[in-house]
Amino acid sequence: MSREYETVIGLEVHVELATKTKIFCGCSTQFGGAPNTHTCPVCTGMPGALPVLNRQAVEYAVAVGLAANCTINRRCQFDRKNYFYPDNPQNYQISQLYQPLCVNGGIEIETGRGRKWIGIHEIHMEEDAGKLIHDEKEGCSLVDYNRSGVPLIEIVSEPDMRDAEEVIAYLEKLRLMIQYLGASDCKLQEGSMRVDVNLSVREAETEVLGTRTEMKNLNSFKAIARAIQGERQRQISLLEEGKPVIQETRRWDDSKECSYPMRSKEDAKDYRYFPEPDLPPISISPQWLAQIRACQPEMRTEKLARYQKEYGIPEYDARIITESKRMADIFEAAADICNKPKKVSNWLMGEAMRLLKETGQDPQELSFAPENLAKLIDLIDAGVINGTVGKKVFEAIFREDADPVRYIEEKGLAAVNDEDALKAAAEQVIRENPQSVEDFHRGKKKAVGFLVGQTMKAMGGKANPQTVNRLLNEMLSGISEKSAGSGRGERS
Amino acid sequence: MGLMDLTAAELGKKIRAGEVSAVEAAEEALARAEVKEGQIHAYISLNPDYALKRAKQVQKQIADGTLSGPLAGVPVAVKDNICTRGIPTTCASRMLEGFVPPYSARAVENLEKAGAVIIGKTNMDEFAMGSTTETSAFGVTRNPWNLEHVPGGSSGGSCAAVAAREVSFALASDTGGSIRQPSAFCGVTGLKPTYGTVSRYGLVAYGSSLDQIGPVAKDVTDCAAVLEAIASWDPADSTSVKRDSYDFTGALKDDAKGLRIGIPRDYFGAGLNPEVKEAVLRVAWVLEEKGAAAEEFDLSLVQYAIPAYYVIACAEASSNLARFDGVKYGYRAAEYAGLHSMYKKTRSEGFGPEVKRRIMLGSFVLSSGYYDAYYRKALQARTLIRQAFDSAFARFDVILAPAAPSAAPRLGESLDDPVRMYLGDIYTISANLAGLPAITVPCGMDSAGLPIGAQLIGDCFEEKKILRAAYAFEQAAEYAGRSPAAGKPAGEKTAAAPEAGKGGAQG
Structure with missing residues (x-):
């Protein structure tokens, strides 16, 4: 007879912070760029080079900590995590173990079953590693240190989630919150947000946690949901067969919808953490904290209420628009220019959403200037073009940020009023x-x-x-x- | 008397006065090296082309008035763990053989700004790990006072180069006594500044929380002048400290009035060579005659300094030296199969035995399950040692101590018994653990004709107090500026003993 199982999930979410320069040197954090062009002696681990902490990175991390209801430690320090790998130029990563920046927080999520509090154990800062490129033809591996030293925060949740729906709700909430803070763009595909899933199963109604595994290589919310389902099934099957679950790190292959062990506890690394002697402890003074708090931007809940009140758009509209910080920014700017908030909202919820879906893009990727949408609305209202032509023009705005006036002229789209x-x-x-x-x-x-x-x-x-x-x-x-x-x- | 017999201050004066050119000074240093290096081997690399080119530039700047400092045109030797742009920096290790850094250490930049001319890079214990300069991958350095003896370490090359009159002064680094002990063994004056005073940027790290760059010179005046040139608050070194004042030469007054000198009984007990003890204690008498008050006291906790030091230094070293892996620069094993084999072979072949020993010790004390028993305990001991010094400095301005248990040992005597070698650091490591400034001044010769040095330790940021005490002693004694009769035992100087009130060797 098959027993009932409960899934217990905790997440480790790495987020690249949106600073212009790296966490311990002045190199650019820009994505892309020819290999090893955004590097210096510090982020390539040259002898004698020393790290200098980027204050902006600390401020972003604190901002996320505050938004995630964490206690911000007055004094925190960096530690060295020692392990050998070529993408890690010093063969240690500067991270935080003993005194992380933020602790004991949490956020509320909403699923079909209602509201739930997901605890956040800690948020700590660390540096990203470089990238290995395997050259099959030459039979060698090359390292690109452009990403080495890009600031990261790791958000460690409590094991409070029970299924994929809760996980996705938590991640979406987290992502939206961080985007609103401007602390990161949180793109899973580009790796500016990376999610590791710690999962165990236990028989329903039991207290003791089962042995957990850690799942890596999850590049989309859909992959995360599939991985959770797959890993739950794998662990249950093991237990049903009377076999133990091995504590290990596994790699999810989303195309095959299964996972493979990466390393197990037996060859688990001893990271030999110790306090980073090159960086004095950071003290977060009450003044600094107050300053960061004062600069905290408007979050979604506040925006949602304000849009209904100030712009008079329906709650339904406000919800959809505020689901992306980028869309909300466009809405506000365009509405302020043309003074027709409901029309702006209609374009965004209708045509913009349709085109996003068609092109498989995220609302965060909207790239047109709000002025152009405002102009379009004014042009239609003035009867220069009709609504049908308007859709055509909007598509040009959406795709290439076209200036509607020039576009209409160039394409001869102006309405014939003769x-x-x-x-x-x-x-x-x-x-x-x-x-x-x-x-x-x-x-x-x-x-x-x-x-x-x-x-x-x-x-x-x-x-x-x-x-x-x-x-x-x-x-x-x-x-x-x-x-x-x-x-x-x-x-x- | 040759140009390299002069102190840096004296030579700098002559250059500014136009009596000697910077080029002549550099040529003289190179010529001296040519004569002496066969015996001494103080340098790992000499850079005549670079030195002469720099000397010409500097001479031009002196001529057009853009350079006028005390070190303008003065030749300097730099320890080979301090990065020099375009000049190989090896840390005396096969691991970094041929490594040419694309940047200079901040201290080197500061020195070059002051117009000093780098002649070459000096020998040292591999990665500064050792007390004799015998762990260098490129051969030993010999003590200019007696070629059968070691110059001390790890900055043996810098100290020997200055002692042998191959150069005017040198830069060195001190993690547990690496400036002060070889200075004592070579009869020169060496200063370890307060932690954070000289930027560590570009110093290849051994124990990051202990390392400091400092001067090795012919006398106290030069030490103060060089410290003034190299000290700076450096935003590139987060542990660097912005000091209220960078005036150190202002402390050079021949007067010890009111100075309270503490003599820790713990430092003068068993294990200290009686000749060394007598010579060091005589420093207190000399200073008392100049108005100081000396008093014995118990420093306590001294027995914990060595274990705490070796745990912390090795732990930091094990991590600091992880970057030498054959991936990015430096040595890589010729043959290997796969990544781990490349790491293993590269590091096995690239590092010498003493470095490996310390990496293993450090990895062990940091490993899971041992961290609390060793590393955390060592940090606690460090805090207590710091507190012991705090209470000592509430009573005293300067603490007088030996720099080493004896004069320089014979070559080959030390490496067989590393624990004994480690115990030899007993008098110097506490200053590193507590971040304190300390200076070694020559204070006598032992019966074998080898120099003895006395150490003066000050409270944090109180370099001026130890400089003043050292200067006052130097003026009364005759050891500063004395040069060894190179190549053979130091003949008639053997029996020399300090006599209070006698004029210094320099005019």
Whole structure:
């Protein structure tokens, strides 16, 4: 008989901080760049080089700690984590073990089952490692130290999560919070957010935790959800067969939907941590802390309330827009320029979301200037273009941040408001569609819709549909007055 | 008397006065090296081209008035664990053979700004681990006073070069006595500044929390002048300290009035050679005659200094030396199969036995399950030692101590018994553990004709007090500036003993 199992999950989340320079030297943190171009003696571990702490990194880490309801330690220090690997130029990583920066926090998540508090054990600072590139052709490995020394925080949760839904809710909340703080862009694909899943199972109603494994190489929320499911099943199967779960680090292969052991406890490394003698302990003075607190930006909950109050948009709109800091920023800026918040919100929730889905992008990747959206809205309102053309223009804004004024001009998309030209087109349509004209005169007023459509088409979509509608109605009525079939419109 | 017999201050004066050019001074240093190196081997590398080019530049700057400091044009030797841009920096290890740093240590930059001309890089114990300069991968350095004896270590090359009149002064580093002990053995004056006074940027780290760069010179005046040149607050070294004053030469007054000198009984008990004891204690008498008050006291905790020091230094070293792995620079084993084999072979072949011993010791004391028993305990002992010095400095301005239990041992005597060698550091390591400044001044000769040095230890940031005491003693004694009759035992100087009130050797 199969027993009931509970999954117990804790996460270690690494986040690259958005500082311009590295944590212990002045090198750029920019992603990309030719190998070993963002390096110096410090981040390549040259003899005699010494680390100097980047204050901005500490401030970002404290900001995240505050937002995650942590206690910020007044005094913290760095420790050396010793292990040999070529991506680690000093063969030790400067991290924090004994006195991390932030402790004892947590955030509230919301799932289908309601609200839940997920504890955060600690948030500590450390430096990122370089990248190994294996050259199969030459049969050698090369190291790129551009990423070496990029500041990271590691957010260690308590084992408070019970399934993938809670994990994803926690991660989404965390990511949104950090994005709002501007502390990181949290991109899983680019590795600026990395998630390790610690998972164990135990029989329901038992207190003692089972043996856990650590899962690495999880590059998307979907992969995380699949890995959790897969690992839960793997552990349950072992237990059902009476086999022990081995404490080990495993690597998830998302394409095969299974995991492989990376290293087990037996060859677990002894990191020989000790206090980093090159960096004096950091003391976070009450003044510094107050300063960071005062600079804390508006978080989502506050924005959600303010958008409804200040901009008068519905809660539903506000929720969707504030789900991404980038989208919220665009909304606010565009609404402030054109003073039509609901219209801005409609474009973002409608067309922007549709295009994001189509291109498989994240709202954080929206890259157009809010001015251009504001301009577009004004242009439509002024009747320079109609809504249909507007969608076309928006797509250009979305894709290439096009200036709508110039784009409309270049593509000749401006609405034709010359009534003569419109009348000529309408006449042509009337002539070519006697059936519809007849239907109209028989009282099927809807038939005019078809004629409007045909006229719009003839005008290449550039006509104002209201004007066409009015003209057609006038013309058809005129025809009926004069007697049907005369077929000729009046020309002056 | 040759140019290299002059002190740095004297030579600098002549250069500024136009009596001698910086180029002539550099040429003289190189010529002296040519004569002496066959016997002494103080240098790992000499850089005549670089030195002469620099000397010409400096001479030009002196001529056009842009350089006017006391060290302008004066030749200097730099210990080979201090990075010099474009000049090989090996730490006396095969591991860094041929390594040319693309940057200079801050202390070197400061020195070059002051116009000093680097002649070459001096020999040392491999990665500064040793007390005799015998662990160098590039051969031993011999004591200029007696070629059968070691110069001390780890800065044996710097001290021997100054003692043998191959150069005007030298830079060295001190982690547990590496400036002070070889200075004593070579009869020169060496100063370890307060931790944080001289930037460690560019000093290849041994024990990061203990290392300091300092001067080795012919007298106290030079030590003060060089310290003034090299000390700076450096944002690139987070442990560097912004001091209220960088004036050190202001302390050079021939007067010890009011100085309270503490003589720790713990440092003058069993294990100390009687000749050394007598010569060092005589320093107190000399200073008392100049107005100081000396008093014996119990420092306590001295027996914990050596274990605490070796635990901390080796722990830090095991991590600091991890970067030498064959991946990025330096030595890499010629043959290996895979990454781990490359690491193992590179490090097995690249490091000498003493370095390996300390890396293993350090890795052991940091390993899981032993950290609390060793490393944490050592940190606690360090705190207590610091406190013991705090209370001592509440009563005294200067603590007088030997620099080593005896004069320089014979070559080959020390390495067989590393524990005995470690115990020889007893008088010097506490200053490193507590971050204190300390200076060694020559204070006598033993019956075999080898120099004896006395150590004066001050409270943190109180270099001026120890400089003043050392200067006052130097003026009364005749040991500073004395040079060995190189190549053979120091003949008639053997029996020389300090006599209070006698004029110094320098005019």
